[in-house]
Amino acid sequence: MRLVAKAMLVAALAVTMAPSAGVPAMAADPAELLIRKGVEARRKGNDREAFSFFREANALSHTPRAAAQLGLCELALKMWSEAEAHLSEALVAESDPWVGRNRSILTASLEDARKHLARLTISGSPVEALVEINGQVLGRLSRPIELRVPPGPVSVVVTAEGFESQRESPIVAAGEERTVRVSLRRILANESPPPVLHAAAVETQTPPHEPASDWKIAGYTVTGIGAVSLLTGIYFGTRAKSLAPMSMLSSNSRAR
Numbered sequence: 001m002r003l004v005a006k007a008m009l010v011a012a013l014a015v016t017m018a019p020s021a022g023v024p025a026m027a028a029d030p031a032e033l034l035i036r037k038g039v040e041a042r043r044k045g046n047d048r049e050a051f052s053f054f055r056e057a058n059a060l061s062h063t064p065r066a067a068a069q070l071g072l073c074e075l076a077l078k079m080w081s082e083a084e085a086h087l088s089e090a091l092v093a094e095s096d097p098w099v100g101r102n103r104s105i106l107t108a109s110l111e112d113a114r115k116h117l118a119r120l121t122i123s124g125s126p127v128e129a130l131v132e133i134n135g136q137v138l139g140r141l142s143r144p145i146e147l148r149v150p151p152g153p154v155s156v157v158v159t160a161e162g163f164e165s166q167r168e169s170p171i172v173a174a175g176e177e178r179t180v181r182v183s184l185r186r187i188l189a190n191e192s193p194p195p196v197l198h199a200a201a202v203e204t205q206t207p208p209h210e211p212a213s214d215w216k217i218a219g220y221t222v223t224g225i226g227a228v229s230l231l232t233g234i235y236f237g238t239r240a241k242s243l244a245p246m247s248m249l250s251s252n253s254r255a256r
Contacts, residue, residue, distance in 0.1 A: 031061035035069055047076045058086070064093035068106055075109055080116040084148050087113060117148040118172035122156060124182035129160035141182075151176075158182045 038053030054070040071086030087110040093099050099106065122131050123144040131138050131145050134155050138145050141158070149172060156168040163184035172178050 029061070031057040031063070031066060034060070035066060038069060038073065042073065042076075047073055051077060064090045064096040065098045068099060068102070071106075071113075072109060075113055078116075080113050081148060081150055084110065084113040084117060114148060116151075116174050118151055118174060119146065119177045120149050120154060120170070120172060121146045121177075121179040122158070122182070123179065124158070124184075126160050126163065126184060129158050129163070129182070129184055132157040132159070156180055156182075158184060160184055162187055 034053045034057035038050040038057065041047075041050035041053060051070070051073045054066065054073050058066040058070045060066075067086045068090035071083045071090060074083035074086060087106055090096075090099055091103065091106055091110065120133070121144050122133070122141070124141055127140065127142045129141045131141060132155075133145075133147065133149070138147065151172055151174045153169055153171050156170065157165065158167075159165040163186050166182045166184055168180050168182070170178055170180060
């Protein structure tokens, strides 16, 4: 396996160093100059620097050759999903001379990238439903949606107006082929979705105030009246005691 991988790497480097036919060195456009810088960086073993050159070149020209060079560099960097996408894009251009000359190595590189990915197919109904994979909307269910994804958990969300949404989270392995079938349930006209109460709202709810009962109010009233009566009795009792000596003194005076 290591010998095969090494042979593919040597072949890929040969592809990157192959010049583009019909483009003179002095008349090359900016994208072509970036591709040549990327090829030189790969020849020196600097795939990360080459990736920056190829990515910029592909953004400028978006030619099959730029996509292929970017895909080959991504393969060397183990960016399997990106390599699969760009190599597939390049191989679609059957009439491109450069792709035609290097089709065999590009095809072998594409197969190598796909060995590290899983093939996922989404199908079902309704046909107008939107399919979202890992946060990216890919299209509607008018036809099965196929794509390559990295191994591990995959987030699949299917939505349609008037239907309950469906969420799936399959876990796929490298080289696996998985099909996810969905069938959204229509929401009836007289059916309302249940209210959603978030956990935070539940935690911060204040318990309702319990009104005081009639017996409690009556108890409070009686207690208050009793306290007032007690204070009044104490006051007049004390007053009477203080006035008693004075009354006796007045009576003695008159007696004399």
